[in-house]
Amino acid sequence: MSLSLTMAWRNIGRNRRRSAITGSAVAFALFFAISLRSFQLGIYEHMVDTLVGGISGYIQVSDSAYWPAQNIDLAIPENPQWKKTLENDNRIKSVRPRLTGFALLSSEKESSVAQWIGVDFEQEDTAFWKNRLRSGNFNPNLKKNIPVWLGKRLAEGLNVDVGDTIVGLGQGYQGGMANDLLIVAGTLALGNPELEKRAAVLRFNDAQEFSGAYGMWGSVLITPYQKEKSLSLSSQLSSELKLEGASWSSWEERMPELKQIIQADSAGGVVVLFILYTVISFGLLGTMIMLASERRREFTMQIALGVKRSVLAKVVLIEALLVGAFGSVFGIILGRSLAYYLHLNPPRLLGDAALAMENMGWEPVLPPSLDWSITFTHTAIVICIVLLVSLWPVLTVYKSSAINR
Amino acid sequence: MSLIRLENLNKIYASQAGNVHAINNISSDFKAGEFTSIVGPSGCGKTTLLNAIGGLDKPNSGKIWIDNTDITSMGDKVLIDFRLRNIGFVFQAYNLIPVLTALENTTFILELQGAEKKVRNERGMELLKAVGLEDKANSRPNQLSGGQQQRVAVARALASRPRFVLADEPTANLDSKSTETLLDIMAELNSKEGTTFIFSTHDQRVIDRARRIICLEDGRIK
Ligand SMILES: Nc1ncnc2c1ncn2[C@@H]1O[C@H](COP(=O)(O)OP(=O)(O)OP(=O)(O)O)[C@@H](O)[C@H]1O
Ligand SMILES: [Mg+2]
Numbered sequence: 001m002s003l004s005l006t007m008a009w010r011n012i013g014r015n016r017r018r019s020a021i022t023g024s025a026v027a028f029a030l031f032f033a034i035s036l037r038s039f040q041l042g043i044y045e046h047m048v049d050t051l052v053g054g055i056s057g058y059i060q061v062s063d064s065a066y067w068p069a070q071n072i073d074l075a076i077p078e079n080p081q082w083k084k085t086l087e088n089d090n091r092i093k094s095v096r097p098r099l100t101g102f103a104l105l106s107s108e109k110e111s112s113v114a115q116w117i118g119v120d121f122e123q124e125d126t127a128f129w130k131n132r133l134r135s136g137n138f139n140p141n142l143k144k145n146i147p148v149w150l151g152k153r154l155a156e157g158l159n160v161d162v163g164d165t166i167v168g169l170g171q172g173y174q175g176g177m178a179n180d181l182l183i184v185a186g187t188l189a190l191g192n193p194e195l196e197k198r199a200a201v202l203r204f205n206d207a208q209e210f211s212g213a214y215g216m217w218g219s220v221l222i223t224p225y226q227k228e229k230s231l232s233l234s235s236q237l238s239s240e241l242k243l244e245g246a247s248w249s250s251w252e253e254r255m256p257e258l259k260q261i262i263q264a265d266s267a268g269g270v271v272v273l274f275i276l277y278t279v280i281s282f283g284l285l286g287t288m289i290m291l292a293s294e295r296r297r298e299f300t301m302q303i304a305l306g307v308k309r310s311v312l313a314k315v316v317l318i319e320a321l322l323v324g325a326f327g328s329v330f331g332i333i334l335g336r337s338l339a340y341y342l343h344l345n346p347p348r349l350l351g352d353a354a355l356a357m358e359n360m361g362w363e364p365v366l367p368p369s370l371d372w373s374i375t376f377t378h379t380a381i382v383i384c385i386v387l388l389v390s391l392w393p394v395l396t397v398y399k400s401s402a403i404n405r
Numbered sequence: 406m407s408l409i410r411l412e413n414l415n416k417i418y419a420s421q422a423g424n425v426h427a428i429n430n431i432s433s434d435f436k437a438g439e440f441t442s443i444v445g446p447s448g449c450g451k452t453t454l455l456n457a458i459g460g461l462d463k464p465n466s467g468k469i470w471i472d473n474t475d476i477t478s479m480g481d482k483v484l485i486d487f488r489l490r491n492i493g494f495v496f497q498a499y500n501l502i503p504v505l506t507a508l509e510n511t512t513f514i515l516e517l518q519g520a521e522k523k524v525r526n527e528r529g530m531e532l533l534k535a536v537g538l539e540d541k542a543n544s545r546p547n548q549l550s551g552g553q554q555q556r557v558a559v560a561r562a563l564a565s566r567p568r569f570v571l572a573d574e575p576t577a578n579l580d581s582k583s584t585e586t587l588l589d590i591m592a593e594l595n596s597k598e599g600t601t602f603i604f605s606t607h608d609q610r611v612i613d614r615a616r617r618i619i620c621l622e623d624g625r626i627k
Pocket of ligand 1 (some may be wrong): 418419420425426427445446447448449450451452453454607
């Protein structure tokens with residue numbers, strides 16, 4: 001071990017109480033920041049997952065004029081080769097084609113305009129659909145007829161339930177007619193009242209048959225592993241993996257309002273953390289001022305002996321960094337343990353809030369995010385603060401002379 | 406040829422009560438191998454003179470030649486390095502680095518000079534033995550008595566074989582027995598290793614041991 005490191009290390013033990021206070025302040029700040037941010041960002045992830053993940057996709061590939069009108073005439077030809085390449089890409093979690101269009105649905109007594117959505121259940125996240133099923137099931141025993149899963153409010157509007165037959169009538173692909181008998185196989189809560197009023201989910205093949213758009217995709221939804229990188233990944237993939245006649249968009253481009261809501265809310269958390277960090281910084285500065293005054297005589301003595309001021313500064317900085325690193329390790333372990341525990345056992349909302357969320361097809365739980373970037377960001381911030389406040393003893397070193405005055 | 410030459414040295418402290426002429430036009434010579442004591446009543450300028458010779462403080466005028474180099478014209482950074490390589494210091498108190506052991510304190514200067522560990526430790530142990538503390542090599546300063554700490558400081562000052570050693574009242578905080586021991590050690594190292602010692606004191610027993618005595622009064626050599 002070098003002399004500076006030895007001295008820095010042993011200096012930590014000199015005033016244990018002060019070192020402990022410094023370390024715990026760092027640990028507390030980091031614990032608090034990681035917990036708070038994990039919670040906050042976790043809620044956003046949950047929200048985006050509900051509103052975006054299953055419906056319009058983190059990344060969507062479709063005709064450039066397709067979104068938001070979702071006109072079936074703008075469907076693109078299936079390209080299994082391209083899909084395979086995407087599926088084999090290690091950045092990509094799932095690739096799900098969708099086909100959608102509009103139709104008039106009529107039960108015995110009521111009629112309603114609906115948007116039918118063709119979904120390939122085998123390619124989908126089964127949990128996503130299971131969580132949203134309110135009645136019925138996904139394996140109906142039907143030979144001839146086409147099963148349909150209706151949005152909760154749509155089913156209510158049509159006054160139908162599982163097992164009832166409805167008539168679908170609408171515009172098919174390229175001027176064709178789409179009409180068929182549909183059997184209600186289930187009802188869905190889709191996390192968006194508007195969607196619940198109009199969504200009618202069909203199996204993908206049934207949707208092609210219903211509309212006559214054989215061999216066509218309306219759009220392809222892509223879920224990346226790093227969901228927060230959707231925007232950059234979308235533009236990156238669009239040049240790497242061109243699909244004839246189609247363009248790429250990420251959810252941020254399609255739903256800028258949602259992005260704005262999240263940013264505005266997130267800013268609130270940032271303000272809280274800014275206050276926390278300011279308070280902690282002054283606390284840490286206090287311990288550093290203490291350290292500097294404890295060592296003043298020693299600095300003078302060493303400068304007299306011929307020790308370079310830069311060496312003395314280095315010793316102080318190493319000491320501060322070591323204490324900061326210890327505190328950080330503790331803070332990270334505590335913060336991440338809490339986040340991990342709550343991720344596995346997410347707190348459930350109770351009462352009206354829970355009901356409201358549940359009605360929107362949104363599981364009333366608040367699972368914290370486990371994103372490591374939260375940990376990295378705040379560890380970096382805390383270490384920067386430690387370095388910043390260590391400037392006090394460093395300045396003391398540079399102001400010290402070779403004799404006591 | 407002299408090791409240290411002082412030329413018309415002056416140091417004036419400005420204070421509210423008026424200027425204090427702490428060193429008043431001193432010129433003198435010190436030869437290699439000297440064992441010299443600077444004596445005089447409190448406030449006569451001993452510390453001021455030693456600080457100037459050691460390059461710890463700048464005189465207002467005059468020159469200090471060490472081996473034909475004028476240290477009064479050196480910049481602060483150059484001077485720090487000059488001290489490291491040429492001068493050994495023993496202060497009145499608070500000499501040692503609390504987190505280092507007696508041996509590590511003894512070899513501290515050598516390590517900063519870049520000496521190898523084996524060489525360092527051999528020399529360090531040699532000097533700890535010379536000051537009678539080889540069994541305390543691994544003790545920290547707070548486990549040593551005041552006299553033992555001063556002996557470690559002497560060992561450190563000598564370990565790097567500096568051109569000369571400056572000691573400002575090295576025995577001021579010691580009892581008569583420790584004072585005796587420390588002086589024996591300094592005198593022995595002076596004759597055995599030829600180390601030049603310049604020390605200040607107002608202790609008669611210490612003055613008696615010096616081979617050359619410089620008497621100061623009101624900043625002048627008497
Ligand atoms: N920093 C300072 N500011 C003003 N005056 C000073 C300062 N340091 C020393 N003096 C004055 O300079 C004179 C010489 O002081 P110095 O410390 O050299 O004396 P000394 O011989 O070492 O005394 P002692 O035996 O008490 O240590 C004294 O009159 C002292 O008051
Ligand atoms: Mg003095």
